[in-house]
Amino acid sequence: MDSYEGPATLEWWANRSTCMGRLGVRVAVRAAGDNWTCEATLETPLAAEDRENFYFLMQLDPRFTLRFDDASALLVTVVETGVEERLILNAAEADTAESTGSRHVPHP
Secondary structure (H helix, E strand, O other), rough: OOOOEEEEEEEEEEEEEEEEEEEEEEEEEEEEOOOOEEEEEEEOOOOOOHHHHHHHHHHHHOEEEEEOOOEEEEEEEEEEEOOOOEEEEEEOOOOOOOOOOOOOOOOO
8 A cells, every 4th residue: 555545543542441532534655665755634623722732642642543434543653844733653662561641552
């Protein structure tokens, strides 16, 4: 697969059983050799309070779980683009310690 465009969900997990945030996104994934790039657009604009919560979670730990409709998931780092509602997603490394953030991809 060289590319994928479609719906997905960004989730921020505090631990293996507590999801602190969930956002619907449309992603555009492009493969280039062994690397890939991914842009995400929020499905719906965030209200002011939701935006504050999202940025707070990103400051705590920018690693989110990116979950696709087929229940597959990937740990990603979320980076702001400077353009509202648009994000860049990069593959993230999981830590061995369980602490704040979505360091572990929980089972669906």
